[in-house]
Amino acid sequence: AQSVTQPDIHITVSEGASLELRCNYSYGATPYLFWYVQSPGQGLQLLLKYFSGDTLVQGIKGFEAEFKRSQSSFNLRKPSVHWSDAAEYFCAVGGHPNDYKLSFGAGTTVTVRA
Amino acid sequence: GAGVSQSPSNKVTEKGKDVELRCDPISGHTALYWYRQSLGQGLEFLIYFQGNSAPDKSGLPSDRFSAERTGGSVSTLTIQRTQQEDSAVYLCASSFEGGSSYNEQFFGPGTRLTVL
Numbered sequence A: 001a002q003s004v005t006q007p008d009i010h011i012t013v014s015e016g017a018s019l020e021l022r023c024n025y026s027y028g029a030t031p032y033l034f035w036y037v038q039s040p041g042q043g044l045q046l047l048l049k050y051f052s053g054d055t056l057v058q059g060i061k062g063f064e065a066e067f068k069r070s071q072s073s074f075n076l077r078k079p080s081v082h083w084s085d086a087a088e089y090f091c092a093v094g095g096h097p098n099d100y101k102l103s104f105g106a107g108t109t110v111t112v113r114a
Numbered sequence B: 001g002a003g004v005s006q007s008p009s010n011k012v013t014e015k016g017k018d019v020e021l022r023c024d025p026i027s028g029h030t031a032l033y034w035y036r037q038s039l040g041q042g043l044e045f046l047i048y049f050q051g052n053s054a055p056d057k058s059g060l061p062s063d064r065f066s067a068e069r070t071g072g073s074v075s076t077l078t079i080q081r082t083q084q085e086d087s088a089v090y091l092c093a094s095s096f097e098g099g100s101s102y103n104e105q106f107f108g109p110g111t112r113l114t115v116l
Helices: none
Strands: A003-005 A010-014 A019-021 A024-026 A032-038 A044-050 A056-058 A064-068 A073-078 A087-094 A102-104 A108-113 B005-007 B010-013 B019-024 B031-037 B043-050 B065-069 B075-079 B088-095 B111-115
Touching: A003 A087, A003 A102, A010 A019, A019 A108, A024 A073, A032 A064, A032 A073, A044 A056, A044 A064, A044 A073, A073 A087, A102 B043, B005 B088, B010 B019, B019 B088, B019 B111, B031 B075, B043 B065, B043 B075, B075 B088
Parallel strands: A010 A108, B010 B111
Antiparallel strands: A003 A024, A019 A073, A032 A044, A032 A087, A056 A064, A064 A073, A087 A102, A087 A108, B005 B019, B019 B075, B031 B043, B031 B088, B065 B075, B088 B111
């Protein structure tokens, strides 16, 4: 069965500093991988996704993620954090090619301090 | 265009009561999903509708939970005889096509259910 682990429950980062959120997945085949962001009172918004090809994927809001098959990881990064990046971030894995169910990690809450 | 909408945004109910949660997907989206987000947990898949196919109910936690989708559009998730452990945020998502997580799922803002 597929699963996702986000080891960090909460991260605090200073505005302008870099951010990295960890995600490890378990899946028996080539996974589809996603990062979503959830701001308070909002639904989840897709930041980026990986299906195949280049292992470094670019997303919206200046985020990027790198797929490392050997480490079963899909870590999310941003070089310089803005106060508006304070939110909860979810990593998810989907099946391939006909499994429509997404399995989500428990999420990482990011706090941005001035 | 309009995104996925859900109502109510908040629902407080007493243990043992029935509740109905509504989801309006993006117009033209054929696939609809329900997820549950419990405190400190990730999202848990509940049910999936695709067109006129039989829904995938494999994620429903008990027979107190049911869902329907009328006319291939609006969906209602019903929880009968609510229990305190049903307290969670219930999220609905839709995608243009179903059958694969390749198709981006667009999420609504959720309904926060509190069972007293």
